[in-house]
Amino acid sequence: MKRRTLLKTLGLIGLGSSLPNSLFSKESPSTNRHFIGLGGAGTNFLAHANLKGLKGKYTSINVQIRSEYESKINWIPFKLLQISKGKTQSGFDRNLSWENFTNSELVKENFLNQDNYVLVAGIGGLTGTFLIRTLLKELLDADISFKAIVFLPFHFERANEQQNIHEFVGKYTDVSAVNFINLEQYKKNLGHLSISEFFDKIHEEICYEL
Numbered sequence: 001m002k003r004r005t006l007l008k009t010l011g012l013i014g015l016g017s018s019l020p021n022s023l024f025s026k027e028s029p030s031t032n033r034h035f036i037g038l039g040g041a042g043t044n045f046l047a048h049a050n051l052k053g054l055k056g057k058y059t060s061i062n063v064q065i066r067s068e069y070e071s072k073i074n075w076i077p078f079k080l081l082q083i084s085k086g087k088t089q090s091g092f093d094r095n096l097s098w099e100n101f102t103n104s105e106l107v108k109e110n111f112l113n114q115d116n117y118v119l120v121a122g123i124g125g126l127t128g129t130f131l132i133r134t135l136l137k138e139l140l141d142a143d144i145s146f147k148a149i150v151f152l153p154f155h156f157e158r159a160n161e162q163q164n165i166h167e168f169v170g171k172y173t174d175v176s177a178v179n180f181i182n183l184e185q186y187k188k189n190l191g192h193l194s195i196s197e198f199f200d201k202i203h204e205e206i207c208y209e210l
C-alpha cells in the first residue's frame with residue numbers, strides 16, 4: 001500500500017507535515033533490528049509492533065510488563081531502588097542517575113551488540129524520560145548508532161515540565177536520528193478517538209514507516 005493511501009485509510013491525511021521526515025528516510029537497514037521500549041509508552045509501542053509482525057529483537061526496559069508479552073519481549077525490570085514519598089518524581093530530575101535504579105548494568109550491556117537500535121519512549125513520566133534523556137547522551141557520546149522515537153506529552157499532562165521538555169527538544173532537534181512525535185498535534189485530528197484507538201493509530205503509522 002502506498003504511504004498516501006495508508007495515511008488516508010488511517011485518517012491521518014493532512015498530518016504528513018507534522019511527521020518527522022527523518023523517520024521515513026529508510027536510512028537504517030532492517031537487519032539486526034532491535035526495538036527497545038523505554039517505560040510504558042515505549043513498551044506499548046513494542047507490543048503493537050510485535051503484533052504487526054515487525055521483525056527484530058524486542059526489549060522492554062520498564063517497571064513492569066504485561067504477562068501476555070513476557071514470552072515475546074525480553075524484559076529488563078527497571079525501577080527506582082528507593083521510592084521517595086510525597087510528590088511524583090520526574091525523569092528530568094537532575095539528581096537521578098543510573099545508581100538509583102535496578103538493573104542499570106543490564107540496560108547498558110544491551111547496547112554492546114551493534115544492533116540497529118530503535119529506541120521508543122514517551123517523556124511524560126519517570127522511567128521513559130530518565131532512560132531516553134540519559135541514553136541519548138551516552139549513545140551519542142559513545143558513537144553508537146541508533147534511531148529514536150520520542151513522544152511529546154499532551155499539554156495538559158505536564159504543565160510544570162514545559163521548560164524541561166522544550167530544552168530537551170531543542171537539544172536534539174538537529175540530530176536526525178531523533179524523531180519527535182508531538183501527541184498534542186495529533187490530537188487536533190484524532191481527538192475524537194478513544195485513547196487506546198488514538199495510540200493504536202499512531203503506533204500503526206510508525207510501524208508502517210519504520
Ligand SMILES: Nc1nc2c(ncn2[C@@H]2O[C@H](COP(=O)(O)OP(=O)(O)OP(=O)(O)O)[C@@H](O)[C@H]2O)c(=O)[nH]1
Pocket residue numbers: 038039040041042044045063121122123124125126127128129151152153154157183199202
Ligand atoms: N505513543 C504512546 N504514548 C503514550 C502511551 N501511553 C502514554 N503515552 C505518553 O507517554 C507519556 C509517558 O507515559 P509512560 O510511558 O506510561 O510513563 P513512564 O515512562 O512509564 O513513566 P512512569 O510510569 O512514571 O515511570 C505519557 O505522558 C503520554 O504522553 C502509549 O501507549 N503510546
Ligand SMILES: [Mg+2]
Pocket residue numbers: 039040063125127
Ligand atoms: Mg510507567
